[in-house]
Amino acid sequence: MSDEPEQPALPTGPDDEDAVAAEPDADAPDGATEEDDEAVVAPEPDASAAAPGVAVVEDSEAGPSGAVDAEPAVEEVRADHSAADAPTPDAPTPDAPTPDAPTPDAPTPDAPTPDEAVTGPSPTGDEAPGDEAPGDEAPADQAPDAPGELDLDEVATGTAAVAAAGEPGRRVTARSRLAAAMRPKANRGQMLAALLCAGLGFGLVVQVQSNNSSDLDRLRQSDLVRLLTDVNSEAERLSGEEQEVRAAAEKLANQESSGQEAQAQARERLLVLGILSGTVKATGPGIELRIDDPTGQVGAPTLLDALQELRDAGAEAVQVGTVRVVASTAFVDSGSGVEVDGRQLRPPYTYRVIGDPQTLDAAMRIPGGVLDVLEQKDARGTITRRDTVVVDALHALATPQYARPAPEAGS
């Protein structure tokens, strides 16, 4: 019984939590009321004697500790007692006044007590002394009450502490209760609590582990469906991206190959042009034309005619002496010989010509052709067909001073 006043006494602190704390009490009061029911069952034999006595004790205790705070709990307990005690005719009457009693308190205990005293104490007759010496009565009255009221374990320490220490006992009770609860006792309550706590610990660990181990396993169906949709759309997006990238890569590869081809073509073209313009050595089948001119009658026109005839016959690369013959090659008479592109040549003159040997040979021998003309001038031309003629003289290109490549049409 002495525990009830303390419980409300604690929330007197102006904490906000008090408001909240009142709600969760839903559990605690549940316990309280039910226990009260039990409590009533237990002390029923004493009810007639104990109930009034307890009332007095509480009143006197509530006074010092805080009458206002004590009221609700006391009332509650009273109400339960009244309901439970209903069978006993005494109970209703003493219970009704008692809620008022705390306020009048110990100084005027006589005012309310007479009502109770009439019914309650009359059997016992202890009422009057009980009022004056509540401390003495308290242990005696609480003892029968407590076993039902408190958890079975706590009774001994909890009540003893309160009874002995009174007001200071408040500080001890909570911890002493805890200590008492910690004392292993193999009763039903402890075992049940242990069982439930074991279940809690088990579930806790299992959940934590399953939470750690797998993410997808514990998702609910809707989440999984959403996840699947997300993944699908993501895959779709990525495959689209892949196609784009593939197309780009293909395009680039095409460009590269076409670029390579163009480069190869350009290189080939460069070689061809080099052969034509005389900047590259050339080799191939052809003829060698040697012109012996003992009398010195062969001049530039004859040599030029011979060159024209060779070109007509399809000569592709021609070298006269050490001079490469190109489009701009000029033959000029000079003294005892001929100047070709500014280089002095003396007989015998040697043509190295790349082309079809047979055609070139025939072109030289046609009647009234090069060889005939040479014979008329007392010179002698000798033609040798060769499988491999090397034209190794090079023509130095001069960078054109004015001409520039014209832009291609359409580009």
Added chain:
Amino acid sequence: MIAVLGLVLGIVAGLVFEPAVPQGLQPYLPIAVVAALDAVFGGLRAVLDGIFDDRVFTVSFLSNIIVAGLIVYLGDQLGVGSQLSTGVVVVLGIRIFSNAAAIRRHLFKA
């Protein structure tokens, strides 16, 4: 004390056996654990209040779990399972906090 031992025993058992959570229970186990935690804190508070009763503790423990599970189940059926379980966790969290506050006041007077 025995309760604490039971808790430790349960944790050890969970660590040793490492059972897989059944498919059907997966959405409910976390909620049930939180609800049970709430009941345990309520019981601890009742111990400190001196009004602990094993029957009340048992009933509140089990009913907490069942009600929390039912709420989540209902939420799943209504299509608001995740929101509703969040709500349940919030409410239970508030209760655990207030119980912890009461316990704290008992033990530390502050």
